[in-house]
Amino acid sequence: DSGVTQTPKHLITATGxxxxxxxxxxxxxxSVYWYQQSLDQGLQFLIQYYNGxxxxxxxxxxxxxxxQFPDLHSELNLSxxxxxxxxxxxxxxxxxxxxxxSGNTIYFGEGSWLTVV
Amino acid sequence: xxxxxxxxxxxxxxxxxxxxxxxxxxxxxxxxxxxxxxFPGKGPALLIAIRPDVSEKKEGRFTISFNKSAKQFSLHxxxxxxxDSATYFCAASLSxxxxxxxxxxxxxxxxxxP
Numbered sequence: 678d679s680g681v682t683q684t685p686k687h688l689i690t691a692t693g694x695x696x697x698x699x700x701x702x703x704x705x706x707x708s709v710y711w712y713q714q715s716l717d718q719g720l721q722f723l724i725q726y727y728n729g730x731x732x733x734x735x736x737x738x739x740x741x742x743x744x745q746f747p748d749l750h751s752e753l754n755l756s757x758x759x760x761x762x763x764x765x766x767x768x769x770x771x772x773x774x775x776x777x778x779s780g781n782t783i784y785f786g787e788g789s790w791l792t793v794v
Numbered sequence: 795x796x797x798x799x800x801x802x803x804x805x806x807x808x809x810x811x812x813x814x815x816x817x818x819x820x821x822x823x824x825x826x827x828x829x830x831x832x833f834p835g836k837g838p839a840l841l842i843a844i845r846p847d848v849s850e851k852k853e854g855r856f857t858i859s860f861n862k863s864a865k866q867f868s869l870h871x872x873x874x875x876x877x878d879s880a881t882y883f884c885a886a887s888l889s890x891x892x893x894x895x896x897x898x899x900x901x902x903x904x905x906x907x908p
Contacts, residue, residue: 679837710896719900720838720883733895767837771896782828783887783896785837 680704681786683768689792695756698789702749702770708732709751710783711743712767720767726751758793765790798886800899807906813871815902817884820865824886829858829869830898832881841882842869874906 680703690696702709711723722735726745737743740758745751755762771783799818807813828843844851844858844867851858857870871878884899
């Protein structure tokens with residue numbers, strides 16, 4: 678168990694709809710990342726937040742948005758869903774202090790399976 | 795400059811054999827190189843990691859070899875077992891300004907056959 682919690686685990690929705698994926702990072706982690714993994718695809722970085730602020734953006738569509746709340750949990754909002762948005766969405770978190778012995782490692786949740794029909 | 799190139803895309807190895815996965819990076823500012831293992835339906839999990847001041851790190855049957863001058867690193871799985879069948883991702887990270895940027899390779903699907 679990585680300590681990163683994602684809900685829901687599975688979600689089936691229709692095209693055009695909107696969904697929200699939720700992530701609770703590991704205790705003490707300030708940084709949250711969202712990744713998309715499609716069938717036979719690698720991990721596509723979407724967006725990163727650090728202590729409530731957006732830090733980096735990757736290949737995130739304009740229909741997608743995210744935020745990190747004061748309690749450090751994060752939500753990924755996907756709107757106007759298309760069939761091609763069907764994928765496994767991962768949240769990950771990390772402790773960003775470089776002086777920590779554990780190193781600069783990110784820990785992944787088990788993902789939220791989104792199926793758009 | 796942020797890219798990490800991983801090969802091969804897929805790999806089939808006999809039980810007991812050595813599995814080798816290679817990665818190459820461009821950004822010399824990367825300061826941490828982890829490998830992740832992902833089983834079907836699960837999230838990637840940290841397997842082993844290395845810093846650029848070390849040329850090799852071994853944990854059980856898993857070894858990372860690091861060549862700083864060539865900007866390459868590789869994962870060796872000795873005595874490969876069917877339970878090692880998974881997708882492996884290399885990654886590289888750096889921490890500008892106190893937060894972290896992580897770049898992943900495209901993944902290698904390993905199948906170990908009995």
